[in-house]
Amino acid sequence: METPHKQTQPDAAGKRPKHWLYRSENLPKLWMLQILVLALALVPEFFVHHHPHFEHEAFTLDASFGFYAWYGFLACAGMVALAKILGIFLKREESYYDD
Amino acid sequence: MTTDLAFPPGLILVLGAVLIPFAAERQRLLLLLGLPLLTLAAVWWLPNGSLLQLGFLDYTLEPVKSTAEGRLFATVFSIMALAGGLYAHRQASTLELTAAFIYAGSAIGVTFAGDLLTLFVFWELMAFGSTVVIWSAGSVGAQRAGLRYLLVHLLGGVILMVGIVAQVAATGSLAFTVMTPDSLATALILIGFLVNAGAPPLSAWIADAYPEATPSGTVFLSAFTTKTAVFALLVGFPGAEILVPIGLYMVFYGIIYALLENDMRRILAYSIVNQVGFMVAAIGIGTPMALNGAAAHAFAHIIYKALLLMSAGSVLMMTGKRKCTDLGGLFQSMPQTAINGIVGALAISAFPFTSGFVTKSLETQAAANEGMLLVWLLLLAASAGVFLHAGIKFPWFVFFQKDSGLRPPEPPANLRYAMWSFSFLCLALGVYPAPLYAILPYPVDYQPYTVDHLVSQFQILLFAGFAFFVMLKQMRRTLTISLDFDWFYRKFLKAIGNEFTGLTSAARDEKEEQALAGVWRLVDKLYQHHGPQGMLARSWPTGSMVIWVAALLGLSLLLYYI
Numbered sequence: 001m002e003t004p005h006k007q008t009q010p011d012a013a014g015k016r017p018k019h020w021l022y023r024s025e026n027l028p029k030l031w032m033l034q035i036l037v038l039a040l041a042l043v044p045e046f047f048v049h050h051h052p053h054f055e056h057e058a059f060t061l062d063a064s065f066g067f068y069a070w071y072g073f074l075a076c077a078g079m080v081a082l083a084k085i086l087g088i089f090l091k092r093e094e095s096y097y098d099d
Numbered sequence: 100m101t102t103d104l105a106f107p108p109g110l111i112l113v114l115g116a117v118l119i120p121f122a123a124e125r126q127r128l129l130l131l132l133g134l135p136l137l138t139l140a141a142v143w144w145l146p147n148g149s150l151l152q153l154g155f156l157d158y159t160l161e162p163v164k165s166t167a168e169g170r171l172f173a174t175v176f177s178i179m180a181l182a183g184g185l186y187a188h189r190q191a192s193t194l195e196l197t198a199a200f201i202y203a204g205s206a207i208g209v210t211f212a213g214d215l216l217t218l219f220v221f222w223e224l225m226a227f228g229s230t231v232v233i234w235s236a237g238s239v240g241a242q243r244a245g246l247r248y249l250l251v252h253l254l255g256g257v258i259l260m261v262g263i264v265a266q267v268a269a270t271g272s273l274a275f276t277v278m279t280p281d282s283l284a285t286a287l288i289l290i291g292f293l294v295n296a297g298a299p300p301l302s303a304w305i306a307d308a309y310p311e312a313t314p315s316g317t318v319f320l321s322a323f324t325t326k327t328a329v330f331a332l333l334v335g336f337p338g339a340e341i342l343v344p345i346g347l348y349m350v351f352y353g354i355i356y357a358l359l360e361n362d363m364r365r366i367l368a369y370s371i372v373n374q375v376g377f378m379v380a381a382i383g384i385g386t387p388m389a390l391n392g393a394a395a396h397a398f399a400h401i402i403y404k405a406l407l408l409m410s411a412g413s414v415l416m417m418t419g420k421r422k423c424t425d426l427g428g429l430f431q432s433m434p435q436t437a438i439n440g441i442v443g444a445l446a447i448s449a450f451p452f453t454s455g456f457v458t459k460s461l462e463t464q465a466a467a468n469e470g471m472l473l474v475w476l477l478l479l480a481a482s483a484g485v486f487l488h489a490g491i492k493f494p495w496f497v498f499f500q501k502d503s504g505l506r507p508p509e510p511p512a513n514l515r516y517a518m519w520s521f522s523f524l525c526l527a528l529g530v531y532p533a534p535l536y537a538i539l540p541y542p543v544d545y546q547p548y549t550v551d552h553l554v555s556q557f558q559i560l561l562f563a564g565f566a567f568f569v570m571l572k573q574m575r576r577t578l579t580i581s582l583d584f585d586w587f588y589r590k591f592l593k594a595i596g597n598e599f600t601g602l603t604s605a606a607r608d609e610k611e612e613q614a615l616a617g618v619w620r621l622v623d624k625l626y627q628h629h630g631p632q633g634m635l636a637r638s639w640p641t642g643s644m645v646i647w648v649a650a651l652l653g654l655s656l657l658l659y660y661i
Contacts, residue, residue, distance in 0.1 A: 019431055022502050034565065041561045044554045051551055053467035053475060072559035075480035076487045076566035079351075080573055083358035091359065091579040097589055 338385025
């Protein structure tokens with residue numbers, strides 16, 4: 001996971017110290033960590049040859065550089081967008097079915 | 100072994116469940132753990148083949164038919180009953196536990212059914228057992244959702260029964276074997292199975308009813324009904340092409356609705372439809388590899404979905420809250436629950452070294468082997484979507500996101516043990532899939548751990564995760580529910596019913612008034628003639644009588660003369 005969690009560290013100032021995950025100054029670090037992990041996941045693309053699944057159909061996109069990365073990202077972005085649009089029509093108040 | 104000893108293994112749980120209400124607490128735990136273990140032993144002790152034939156009218160019943168598919172499903176159902184019993188035994192009511200074990204036992208009964216009548220009997224028993232599990236939550240919401248759930252399943256049961264009767268009339272055989280949905284009879288049987296699988300249009304019952312049960316009730320419910328339907332489809336309709344689009348629809352339905360949802364257990368309920376969609380699509384592909392994939396995926400899915408719902412149930416039990424908008428930051432005081440939830444989330448997302456990775460990939464690979472490019476691309480997109488809607492969304496909104504300020508303690512020990520044991524299974528099957536592959540219906544010639552597969556799976560999941568965090572603002576939870584097909588029977592038909600009641604009562608009022616007016620008119624007339632002033636009530640003078648007598652005599656004289 002992109003968000004590692006660690007035990008609460010004592011904080012001298014507050015009574016209930018904010019966990020370091022929730023401190024705003026750590027947010028950029030978490031983003032950097034995530035981007036580092038993503039970059040690491042792309043490194044093997046330079047060495048590993050992906051075997052195309054549909055050679056017979058003359059479809060070799062899945063063996064191209066970074067296919068799984070951009071496909072995974074775009075698929076999710078598309079589904080979030082679709083959910084957002086459908087939500088306009090489908091969402092109702094929680095008490096909608098109550099009598 | 101002789102056939103005299105053959106006994107449907109499901110009945111061990113069904114009949115054993117009757118003892119649960121009479122057991123003291125310690126014996127109760129013994130029953131809850133012992134009965135599933137005994138069932139498991141019986142499942143593996145029975146040799147292959149139809150072990151018991153009973154005559155029924157002109158037909159033969161085969162209540163104990165042991166097959167590779169049946170054994171696989173019965174095994175995971177028994178394991179589920181065992182862990183579910185452990186999870187539930189201190190907190191759940193006796194009613195819930197008894198119903199849950201009858202429910203689990205009848206699911207196992209289906210997996211050993213060699214004929215359609217046996218299947219149907221256990222099928223209906225499951226519907227009643229599961230309804231009582233929902234009702235035992237005791238709330239008004241559970242009561243109503245349970246009734247809606249029961250009605251959907253009774254409808255599915257009637258469709259199935261009609262199909263079975265038509266099938267027997269057409270073929271003269273009750274045997275439960277491979278069918279093709281090309282006649283009305285088999286099509287009705289297929290529809291009956293699909294209702295229980297959560298196929299469209301009746302998918303809403305899962306997300307409607309399951310989250311209304313108790314924390315442990317939902318864990319039981321998640322395992323049996325839909326996966327028994329997967330079993331029935333696997334045996335009855337392998338390679339039925341219609342199942343591919345149905346499965347794909349379910350896959351994306353589950354993702355979209357889970358993305359819109361705010362209730363943590365309802366998110367996981369939608370994700371059941373999503374996962375069963377993978378299996379239904381694989382059954383539609385129908386090659387040995389695809390069928391292996393569906394069976395293996397069902398096996399792994401039962402375990403990690405139960406684990407996810409155990410984690411969610413622990414949160415519900417300790418906080419009393421079920422909405423993402425009320426939760427967050429719980430990893431600080433419930434680290435064990437969080438870790439187990441994350442293991443389940445990784446497994447459902449098919450992260451490498453979890454059970455999802457070694458099972459779901461059989462299905463996508465089967466689509467690729469058949470040259471089904473579009474199906475493969477959609478399943479791949481859906482795999483990313485699983486991580487999005489369940490793999491990250493559930494742990495993120497429950498255990499992380501904003502700090503809700505809640506600091507609940509960990510759940511009681513029996514809940515933690517159940518979670519750890521299922522976490523162990525998720526990881527053990529992922530690291531060492533050989534035992535699971537060995538009990539699949541067909542020989543497995545597949546190696547999930549190739550560098551290519553590992554790299555591509557890590558990339559697709561990590562970038563799906565990236566999309567989640569990039570679009571986090573778009574996914575802010577709202578206090579809403581989402582319309583679904585159940586709108587038709589919860590609003591539309593209800594409105595029609597109300598309208599009908601309104602119109603008919605108006606018509607009835609009118610008729611009533613007319614009838615009443617008629618009665619009053621009659622009374623008025625009677626009063627007019629017979630009342631104090633009425634003509635008929637007057638006393639008649641004697642003279643008029645004499646005149647009339649004279650007239651009559653004169654008339655008779657006249658007639659006589661003529």
